Amino acid sequence: MHQIILNLDKRSQIMERLFRYEKVATKIEDIIVRNHLKPGDKIPSLRDVVKELGVSLATVVQAYIILETKGIVIPKPKSGYFVNSSPHNKLQPLVPLIVSQVPATIEVNTIVTEMLKNIRKYAKIDFATMAPPPELMPITKINKAMINASKETSNGNYEYPYLEGHPRLLKQIALHTIGWNKSISQDDVLITNGCIEAISLCLSAVTKAGDIVAIECPTYPGILQCLESKGLRAFKIGIDPETGLNLDELEAGLNTNRIAACVFSPSLHNPVGCSMPEENKIHLVKMLGERNIPLIEDDALGEIYFGTNRPLPAKAYDEYDNVLYCSSFSKTLTPGFRIGWVIGGKRHADIERLKFSTNVSTNTVLQDTIGRYLESGDYHNHLKKLRAVVKVHVTKYRNAISNYFPPDTKISLPKGGYSLWIELPNGISALELQNLALRTGVAFSPGQVSSTSTNFYQYIRINCSLMYNNKIDHALHVLGELVYTQLKRSGTALA
């Protein structure tokens, strides 16, 4: 008992210290901005900063490390710190979403499908698809597991599959929820064809055509497609690039509209990369639980965190049995296998019936394959490596964009995941830029597919799913040039 109190105390001390470093880092950013320092410029020495801000040398050193991680400063041996990317380019709070607080029908399916087809046809460099970098997929080990699965002496993998899923995989998925401090057993899990099928089944279980569903704005395009296909209307809730879902907006929405369900991604949001603080998740679960409005939680990116701990899903705080948890192995192992799952709580049986009437169940052999791979114990190390590499590459992408794009471009600072969410300067249409870029063989997602709000028509999502190299650097350079060109044209048009 004493031990726990001591630990908690120690933790809060660390948090306090981190918070102090962050504040100093922000002040150093201000110095850079105030002095109009540009990439390549030397920034004030540690000693000068200590004097100006009246803090300890150790604190300033820690603040510089934070700025380095953010890609804002870069150290040069024996010369001190230099500006790497302008802090102008850090993400400003997203524009407030006063646009359309009216439930809206959605029309993105055609544009998304066409986009995907064009990408497959024309793109040489694909920043639109989000997946683990192919080099980091543990293919040899998965293949080994697949060959073992195929050798299964009983014919179980070839006959009609298990309804809920292969017991081997169900067990492993249940084991992975141990940190939630919630008793999830393999009977609570249902295997689906990817995370979006899980979300789609949940929506079918708790809504009917015409219903209003609250979603984040922007959001993952698959959710918009899903809503459109089911004839559901969207009620958009804004998000803060730091703390995610705006709970006040949600509460106001719930009070004025008959919301049938919510689909949110509280951890490592796609495309923004933000996570809701623990207390916000608790508040969210309570707000919806008390109103008995189901929360469909998309946690597809939950494992790809850049911090020290996995952000706990809202489901971990779900005392109301009201959260329908959806995830998949598409962002951690291989999207090609299409293996996801749902933990539906009291709606488990309804979801299962819907799954059964949609496609009976998910193929068994690939479930067995992933189950065997997870049993091997490699997953933990694989994720550790994946997270570390992705973090480095996302920073490299961010720096390159910051260098190649116009100065008033704003870039998200993700807490995890693969995407950068970028606000282009005024006057740029993301859709137009996409068409120009595809001609040069470069693909990305325009804001139009992540939101139906016109507020995001000058936003783009760049996925860092390809390992950073000269080709990627060149492609980002080309993209930046296209933005400059478009900007000039739009300037001419305005003049």
Add this chain to the structure above:
Amino acid sequence: MHQIILNLDKRSQIMERLFRYEKVATKIEDIIVRNHLKPGDKIPSLRDVVKELGVSLATVVQAYIILETKGIVIPKPKSGYFVNSSPHNKLQPLVPLIVSQVPATIEVNTIVTEMLKNIRKYAKIDFATMAPPPELMPITKINKAMINASKETSNGNYEYPYLEGHPRLLKQIALHTIGWNKSISQDDVLITNGCIEAISLCLSAVTKAGDIVAIECPTYPGILQCLESKGLRAFKIGIDPETGLNLDELEAGLNTNRIAACVFSPSLHNPVGCSMPEENKIHLVKMLGERNIPLIEDDALGEIYFGTNRPLPAKAYDEYDNVLYCSSFSKTLTPGFRIGWVIGGKRHADIERLKFSTNVSTNTVLQDTIGRYLESGDYHNHLKKLRAVVKVHVTKYRNAISNYFPPDTKISLPKGGYSLWIELPNGISALELQNLALRTGVAFSPGQVSSTSTNFYQYIRINCSLMYNNKIDHALHVLGELVYTQLKRSGTALA
């Protein structure tokens, strides 16, 4: 030109002759019935029959062969023909469907899901699941193809999959439609997770909740589940055990109701095993094409025919681009892989968008696996063997049921597929029988899941998906005894 006329002429001569043999066979059945001959009794000699019916010896020989195929007579070396099963037990025309010509909502999902779970839990002998006999699945060859697919040097099978499907598989599926005399290319095909997903997507593409959909009565339970999940209402059309869908009933239904779509299985219907004659298929396609009412064709069993030629699907006669063709490899190779497809014609793009928003696309590696297996050329011989073996086993099942069940049991005489559709004597509840049977470890499908019409509550479906042996024989015997017991009880109850 002359050649064609000659061929047609020759064909009609053959048809005429077959028709004559069939008539003589029916007359011999009459002799058996009139003389109260029982299984094991010797039947009149060829010579006696020739005399009595005044036909040639060759004709009588052919008629005996027909009766043998039907399982009614059995030859014993040097002793002539003996009664095998009583012709009493041949399928009588199904009861006319005057029950409910009103569009009805459906509630089968709960009962079907519970049934499936109970089967997995209690059944030692499973006559409820329809699939190729495990011994006949070409598992070694499929495994070889899977290992080759896993060795694919590019990461294509692990990255985000092709939207429409793996080109290798699409090409092979398109090649298999050559006999249709219709130009189907790989661009016309979309891969799905099994046939039922194909049907489900087609329904989503052409209907909305509340719409009326015409279906066969009885039908494949998956179609009922699908309609229920989508909130669609069913308009039931009766079928003739010989010629399938009742076109007059359909026409009357179309004239009096606003039917949004039809889901029919014109070839080797599940559970009855009937096929529509060519001219009926042509008529059906015309009737729906002219009214612009989409025909969703379930051809899952099309390859499992017992005759000499594959029954052509309605799609082959589709001059209106109005047939949405659905099939899968679940009944020919392995249901566990969940690989099916749809040829949606002018609705292809709509179906594709829906597929994308449901689960993006089907996993690539198993598509590649089946594609490679098909390329190997083994499929043709596999199907040939499968058809021959299944035909023999279905006859064995039929004979056993005919022997073990009460005399007024009526059994379908399928033209293909795996199922026998059985009308139990009056007073028997299929659902009650199912519960009793499950306690002895034997599972089958009660009529309640194949139709919402009370007319079929004393029907059961027995799938012959397990190779006939002593255990199967014993299980059918046990089932027969249970029917007798239930019959006695119901007699007592009535008395």
